[in-house]
Amino acid sequence: MHHLNCHNTVIESHISAKFATVKKYVFDKRLTVFYMKISSSQMFRNLSKWCLQAVTAALFLGTFSANAQEPSAETAIDGGKLFSTNCATCHNPFKDGTGPKLYGAQTTWNEKTGSGEAIIEWVNNWEGAAAKYPYGKEVSLKKASAMNKFPNLSKGEVVAILDWVDAQVEPVAAGAATAGTDGAAGTEEEEGFPWMWVILGTLFLVIIGAVSGVRRQLKVAAGESTGEKGLSYGEEFKKWSWKNLRYVLIGSVVIFIAIIVVFLQGLGRIGVVEGYQPSQPIDFPHTIHAGDQGIDCKYCHNSVTKSKSAGLPTVNVCMNCHKQIAGNDDAQKSKIAKIYAASGWDIEKGVYAGTTKPIVWNKVHVLPDHVYFNHSQHVVVGGIDCKQCHGDMTKQKETAKVQTIAELNMVEGNVQLTKPTLTMGWCIECHAEKEISTGSVDSKGGGYYEEIHRRLLTDRKLYKQYLEDGKVTVKELGGWECAKCHY
């Protein structure tokens, strides 16, 4: 019954929709003619009006004549347009996709079958062509998936499509060389810095050692000639420090205080992971994926709206695109080959071989076990954008890292914070400043925060209590309570 009713509604609305377009078309035509009549009768009343109307009339005439020319335009078939509507989903001129590449297919078919009709028969009904021509049989075994049949495409249309394909020029993979050199320069710079200091330090020590050795040898030689016994290093130092006791004492106090200060500062750095950037099995460039290709963070980190963990994409998510995209240069190809190895994709045959191997990523944002943090609470309920805590990943060329607070403060619309990223100070500083979202809380509507927000804004007493600064922050809703995060 349910089914039946639906069907009726559907057909009715379908008909009315069709009728509506027809009516609209008629109305437009009438309007044009009507307008032209007026403009011709009033044409010479005054010059400025005439000019204006002439322009408008020309415009309308232009559209009218374009309409009139439409049928003749249809005779020249646009192969590119037909290709993109009918074929491009599976075929590419130069690359094997779901279907084989089409460049030169026309010539090959004509040569192998000796008939210009064969490929048209194939497009219209590939099963028939496969039975008729031996080459058709061969082609039908090329790919596992069966091709759609296109009985509606005329001979002229098929030829137009194939001519369009053959007229294409293969794009050359660009940027291959530059990408490689860029990467090399980056690593050199990174490693060059500490090693320079190490070498300089060693050189310095060698010089000091050599000079003191020479000095000592000279002294020993001098002592030998006078018959005195030379002092050892320790005795010499003792003698010198007794002589300059005051300076030595001041010096040791300074050194002692410095050590304590450095130690305390060191304690403050324990558990601070700002700038932490562990190595990853694949040098994943967020710039290309989130930046150039415009893929939303939530496509790959898709559990972010449902779970406490944002989630790393499983390999099948990578393969959603990388089944088609194998990389432009060697650097990219070698990285993408790791995905193929993990998913068991055989790039030659275009099938999954069945053997898989997990990719072991290194966790970047590590929170201690005694803290509870929930991504979905912040992203869905709080409506916080990913970049507010993770920085602008569309500009992150290297692998992911814990952004420093200086970098986060530069993100547009961020609350300015002072404490290092991922520390408790950072969390509560933001909770104290950040106003709660007033937007829709979840698909069920009318959530907890909205209700509290409404109460706060209507109840004067509560309002006074909470809103000394004229805003409702996370803290004022209990965002500073210990048990919110520690339990």
Next chain:
Amino acid sequence: MKIRLVGGLMLTAISIVLFESCVSDKDSSGLEYMPDMYRSPAIEPYVDYGEIRGRENADLKMQQSALTPPHGAIPYYGTNVEDVKLMMPWSILPSADFKLTHGLTGFDFAKNGLNTYEVDALAWNWNPLMMDIEVVKTGETMDRKNLTLDNAKKLYASNCMHCHGEKGDGNGPMMKSGAFNGVPNYADKSALSDGQIFYSIYYGKGAMGSHASQLNKKEIWSLVHYVRQFQNPDYDKVAKESAILKKGEEKAIVKVTAMVASVVAPTEDNK
């Protein structure tokens, strides 16, 4: 003397190397105050359990960063009966063939004559997901919100838009950059049944992979509703007329079905 000098130099060199190796371990996140409180002995996502609380387990070390759920595990779908009904694997489990695909391909189960919910859905031309319409009365004005479509809009933006484009014309940023090609325009595909759209998202179609791991069935059905809007701008209207606020009510959430405006029986051409 010479030996002393050489020895001293060697000692310095060794200590520098040791110091370097301690400080510049890129994969170490640094010192922790209380490691036993930092690492959860219970399984947490993406944590290497090769070493926990000082105990090493060489078999686990750097083997996996994510674990697969236990065999036969079903996610928690909440307590709403309708949602659970929509989400549960229908009558039978996926067949042994599912192992071949790992859910990775647009593997056509229909060819193997297997009777599953998803395959059945291919032939459906109705969307089992009722749309949630929220009507709020403020004074004399009635605010109407289609919660399902609003939610689907967000899902579309994060899951589909980079290829299919904001307007569903198959001209998303990935097309514009030239990384991908051949994404169809939704407007050209109005002949597809609801079930076929569901099936394409669930199992993948052509160059598109399966999105079953990213979107649950409710989300897919809500996207089917959303995609219909590209084919018929008045798609939401059918639902609009059915949403009525009862007397005395200030706010109501009404569940309604929305129907496809143009339906053509699935042909060989658009399957």
